[in-house]
Amino acid sequence: MPELKGWKELPIGGLIVEPGNAKQYKTGTWRVLRPVYQPENCIHCMQCWLYCPDQAIVVEIVDGKPKMRGYNYYYCKGCGLCANVCPKSTDPKTKQPAPEEKRAIVMRPETDFAEE
Amino acid sequence: MPAKQALTGAEAIAYAMKQINPDVVAAYPITPQTPVVEYFAKYVADGVVDTEMIPVESEHSAMSACVGAAAAGARAFTATAAVGLALMHEIVYIAASLRLPIVMAVANRALSGPINIHCDHSDAMAERDSGWIQLWAENVQEAYDFTVMAYRIGEHPDVRLPVMINFDGFIISHGVEVLETLDDDVVKSFVGKPIKMYSLLDTEHPVTYGPLDLYDYYFEHKRQQIEAMKHVPKVFKQVAEEFEKISGRKYDLVEEYMTDDAEYIMIALGSTAGTIKHTIKELRAEGKKVGLVKPWVFRPFPKFELQRILNGRKGVIVLDRSASFGAEAPLYEAVKSALYEVAVRPQLGSYVYGLGGRDITPAHIRQAFEDAFKGYLIADEERYLGLRE
Ligand code: SF4
Numbered sequence: 436m437p438e439l440k441g442w443k444e445l446p447i448g449g450l451i452v453e454p455g456n457a458k459q460y461k462t463g464t465w466r467v468l469r470p471v472y473q474p475e476n477c478i479h480c481m482q483c484w485l486y487c488p489d490q491a492i493v494v495e496i497v498d499g500k501p502k503m504r505g506y507n508y509y510y511c512k513g514c515g516l517c518a519n520v521c522p523k524s525t526d527p528k529t530k531q532p533a534p535e536e537k538r539a540i541v542m543r544p545e546t547d548f549a550e551e
Numbered sequence: 552m553p554a555k556q557a558l559t560g561a562e563a564i565a566y567a568m569k570q571i572n573p574d575v576v577a578a579y580p581i582t583p584q585t586p587v588v589e590y591f592a593k594y595v596a597d598g599v600v601d602t603e604m605i606p607v608e609s610e611h612s613a614m615s616a617c618v619g620a621a622a623a624g625a626r627a628f629t630a631t632a633a634v635g636l637a638l639m640h641e642i643v644y645i646a647a648s649l650r651l652p653i654v655m656a657v658a659n660r661a662l663s664g665p666i667n668i669h670c671d672h673s674d675a676m677a678e679r680d681s682g683w684i685q686l687w688a689e690n691v692q693e694a695y696d697f698t699v700m701a702y703r704i705g706e707h708p709d710v711r712l713p714v715m716i717n718f719d720g721f722i723i724s725h726g727v728e729v730l731e732t733l734d735d736d737v738v739k740s741f742v743g744k745p746i747k748m749y750s751l752l753d754t755e756h757p758v759t760y761g762p763l764d765l766y767d768y769y770f771e772h773k774r775q776q777i778e779a780m781k782h783v784p785k786v787f788k789q790v791a792e793e794f795e796k797i798s799g800r801k802y803d804l805v806e807e808y809m810t811d812d813a814e815y816i817m818i819a820l821g822s823t824a825g826t827i828k829h830t831i832k833e834l835r836a837e838g839k840k841v842g843l844v845k846p847w848v849f850r851p852f853p854k855f856e857l858q859r860i861l862n863g864r865k866g867v868i869v870l871d872r873s874a875s876f877g878a879e880a881p882l883y884e885a886v887k888s889a890l891y892e893v894a895v896r897p898q899l900g901s902y903v904y905g906l907g908g909r910d911i912t913p914a915h916i917r918q919a920f921e922d923a924f925k926g927y928l929i930a931d932e933e934r935y936l937g938l939r940e
C-alpha cells in the first residue's frame with residue numbers, strides 16, 4: 436500500500452499542489468493478476484514497454500539498446516496488455532497460444548504470491 | 552461619514568458589493584433575488600465597478616462560474632433563491648469541498664411545490680449540511696453589514712469556506728428600510744485585497760482542482776472541512792470586532808435580546824426576530840420575563856452559546872420557518888440536541904410558522920409564549936402558528 440497521510444498533513448480541498456505526484460501513488464495494489472517475466476524466452480522487442488499503460492516495465496539500456504528487465508510491481512496493475520502483445524505469447528507455427536514454458540510473460544493469479 | 556439611506560435589502564446588498572468591487576459576479580435571475588444582481592448590473596454598466604459580470608443560463612452554471620473564478624483566485628459573488636439554489640445544489644457542495652470563499656446572497660423563498668414565490672427557509676435549510684457558512688439577517692442593515700463582512704470570514708486561511716447570506720425574500724429583499732452605509736474607502740480598506748490560496752492563475756505554483764478522491768482520501772478531506780467550520784466562531788468574532796470599530800454595530804454568533812433575566816426565551820432566524828422583539832416589548836410591559844435569541848450564524852451552529860444562554864431557563868420556544876418532513880424542524884432539532892448536555896434543561900417547544908410566506912403576527916408569537924407561561928410546552932410535539940386546522 437502507498438503511505439497514506441492523515442488529514443492534518445494534506446492540502447485542503449483535495450487539491451494537488453505538486454505537479455507529477457502521481458508517481459507517489461502506488462497503483463500496484465489494484466492487481467489481481469501478476470505478469471511474471473521469463474527472461475530466457477525474451478527477445479527484447481520492447482512491445483511490452485510500448486503498450487504498458489503505466490510505466491511498469493523496467494528497461495535497461497545496454498550498448499545503446501533497450502533490454503527488458505522485468506517489472507516494477509508498485510505500478511503494474513496486472514492488466515495483462517504486455518502478455519497480450521508479447522510475440523512470445525503466440526506459437527509462430529500454429530498461431531495458437533504458446534505453451535507457458537515458451538512464453539516471455541506468464542500471467543499468474545496474485546494470490547499465488549500472497550506469502551510475499 | 553456613514554450615510555443614512557433608504558434602500559431595499561436587495562439594493563443594500565448590491566450597494567455593499569459595489570463597494571467591495573468583486574472580480575466576478577455570475578448570476579441567473581430568480582424571484583425574489585433578481586433585484587440584487589439587477590442593481591449590481593447597473594453598477595457594471597455604469598462602469599463604477601471593475602467586475603466581470605456573467606449572465607449565465609442557469610443557477611447551476613452561476614455557481615460553476617463562481618467556482619472557476621474563485622479557484623483562479625478571484626473574488627466571486629452570486630445571488631439566488633429557492634429553486635435556483637436547489638438547482639445549484641451539486642455545485643454548492645463542490646464550492647465548499649474545494650474550499651472556495653465564494654459569497655452568495657440567498658433571498659429565502661419557499662421551495663416548490665406547489666410553486667410559491669414567498670418567504671420561508673426551506674431553500675437554505677436544504678443546504679445546511681453543504682459546508683457553507685450560513686449568516687442570517689434580520690433586516691436590511693444586517694444584510695448590508697454581513698455582505699461587507701463575508702469575504703473576510705470566508706477567505707481567512709483558517710476557514711477557506713464559502714459564505715451564504717440569508718435575507719428573507721420580499722420581507723427584506725423588497726422592503727425599504729433606512730440603514731446606515733459606510734463610506735466606499737472604509738469598506739475598501741476593511742475588505743482589503745483578496746487572500747489568495749492555491750490560485751489557478753499562479754503559474755509558478757501549478758495546482759490541480761477537483762481530482763478523483765476515493766475511499767483512501769475523501770474521508771480526510773471531509774474531516775478538514777469539519778475542522779474549518781470549527782474555526783469559524785473565532786474568525787467571525789475577530790471580523791465582527793473589527794467591523795464594530797468602523798460601524799459601531801456589534802455582531803456575535805447570536806444576538807441576545809432582553810435575555811438577562813428572561814425566564815422564557817424564543818429562538819428564531821431572520822426577519823421574524825423583529826416581530827418577536829416587538830411582542831417581547833409588549834409582554835415585558837405586562838411584567839413577563841421574556842427574551843429572544845437570534846442566531847446570526849446558523850452554520851456552524853452556535854451550540855456553546857445556546858447552552859450557556861439557555862441553561863436553567865423555564866421555557867424555550869423554537870420557531871422554524873421550514874419543516875423537516877418525518878423529523879423535527881431544523882432549528883428546533885439543533886437547539887434540542889444542544890440542550891442535551893446542559894445542567895438544567897428548560898421546557899422546550901417547537902413551532903413551525905410562515906411556510907410559503909404565511910404572515911406571522913404578534914398574536915401568534917404571544918400564543919406560543921402563553922403556552923410556555925402555562926407550562927404547556929411538550930418537547931416531542933410540533934405545533935403550527937397561523938395554520939388552519
Ligand atoms: S517480454 Fe515479450 S514483449 Fe517484452 S521485450 Fe520480451 S519479448 Fe518483447
Ligand code: SF4
Pocket residue numbers: 470486487488489491492506510511512513514515516517518
Ligand atoms: S500487466 Fe499491464 S500494467 Fe502490468 S506491466 Fe503488463 S502492461 Fe504494464
